Amino acid sequence: MTAEIISGTEIRKEILAEIKQEVEEMKEKVGKVPGLVTILVGKSPASVSYVTLKVKTALSVGFNEIQDDQPEDISEADLLALIDKYNNDENIHGILVQLPLPKHIDDKKVLNAINPDKDVDAFHPVNVGRLMIGGDEVRFLPCTPAGIQEMIVRSGTETSGAEVVVVGRSNIVGKPIAMMMAQKGVGANSTVTIVHTRTKDLAAHCKRADILIVAAGVPDLVKPEWIKPGATVIDVGVNRVGMNEATGKAILKGDVDYDRAKEIAGKITPVPGGVGPMTIAMLMKNTLTSAKKTLGLE
Numbered sequence: 001m002t003a004e005i006i007s008g009t010e011i012r013k014e015i016l017a018e019i020k021q022e023v024e025e026m027k028e029k030v031g032k033v034p035g036l037v038t039i040l041v042g043k044s045p046a047s048v049s050y051v052t053l054k055v056k057t058a059l060s061v062g063f064n065e066i067q068d069d070q071p072e073d074i075s076e077a078d079l080l081a082l083i084d085k086y087n088n089d090e091n092i093h094g095i096l097v098q099l100p101l102p103k104h105i106d107d108k109k110v111l112n113a114i115n116p117d118k119d120v121d122a123f124h125p126v127n128v129g130r131l132m133i134g135g136d137e138v139r140f141l142p143c144t145p146a147g148i149q150e151m152i153v154r155s156g157t158e159t160s161g162a163e164v165v166v167v168g169r170s171n172i173v174g175k176p177i178a179m180m181m182a183q184k185g186v187g188a189n190s191t192v193t194i195v196h197t198r199t200k201d202l203a204a205h206c207k208r209a210d211i212l213i214v215a216a217g218v219p220d221l222v223k224p225e226w227i228k229p230g231a232t233v234i235d236v237g238v239n240r241v242g243m244n245e246a247t248g249k250a251i252l253k254g255d256v257d258y259d260r261a262k263e264i265a266g267k268i269t270p271v272p273g274g275v276g277p278m279t280i281a282m283l284m285k286n287t288l289t290s291a292k293k294t295l296g297l298e
């Protein structure tokens with residue numbers, strides 16, 4: 001059996017089209033559109049390319065997007081003042097600060113200064129706490145875990161009562177997705193196990209999984225014989241394993257031995273083209289949610 005491929009590229013297209021439609025309806029109804037500000041400090045090529053993609057995507061769905069570039073030597077106090085300005089701007093519904101920040105600025109202090117109700121990355125401790133409580137408390141879900149859950153739901157995978165095994169316990173992927181899958185609700189209600197570097201028998205846990213979510217950052221960590229036949233496999237890992245001489249682009253590999261795993265799994269995400277493209281789509285969804293809540297449309 002060859003697994004059904006869950007394409008993040010295709011699901012992202014669907015989500016962005018839905019967001020665009022909602023933005024048009026919002027404009028008609030209340031004469032406003034979601035406002036997103038992206039703050040980039042300095043000119044690191046990787047950060048510039050991430051921000052450019054976020055800005056392009058925000059504009060493509062009809063948001064009011066402000067790209068606020070700041071010099072590398074901006075002081076911490078000035079950056080905090082800038083965040084305060086956007087916290088108090090009623091036309092801004094989402095604030096994004098591109099990381100990493102220069103060494104003289106405390107990342108944590110800056111991220112914690114964002115109004116949690118505009119923290120569309122959902123990294124603020126208030127949003128982490130809201131995720132833990134679940135239900136109506138949740139305003140935003142962190143973007144990569146939200147993308148993973150969306151892929152599971154849209155691929156028609158049953159989550160209620162399913163054995164979910166999450167490989168990795170990071171704050172941005174492993175821990176939040178594990179909590180989200182264990183909560184009550186649609187796309188959740190699962191029985192969740194988190195495994196990590198100190199786990200005694202990784203293979204035995206993975207073999208039990210109806211849904212296996214792998215976020216370790218180790219190429220080909222998960223072997224095909226660790227996969228339960230028919231399971232849904234979500235590979236979050238993005239590992240640079242070499243360089244394509246012809247294109248000059250990095251060769252990317254996931255944490256799962258994809259070529260062999262797809263002969264055993266029921267559904268599987270590829271790398272690239274799987275979880276990766278979902279993150280920005282969920283960022284846009286969070287910004288739309290924020291605008292809807294602020295404008296009393298939800």
Ligand code: NAD
Pocket residue numbers: 144167168169170171172173174195196197198202215216217218221236237238239275276277279
């Ligand atoms: P991290 O390094 O913060 O955490 C990795 C986790 O995996 C740790 O908790 C560690 O205990 C566990 N782990 C590592 N090696 C292991 C092993 N051999 N056995 C068992 N557990 C092991 O990484 P992260 O930020 O969670 O990211 C994980 C991967 O996902 C990376 O490849 C990263 O590039 C990728 N990622 C992709 C996206 C995206 O596509 N949008 C977003 C975030 C992260």
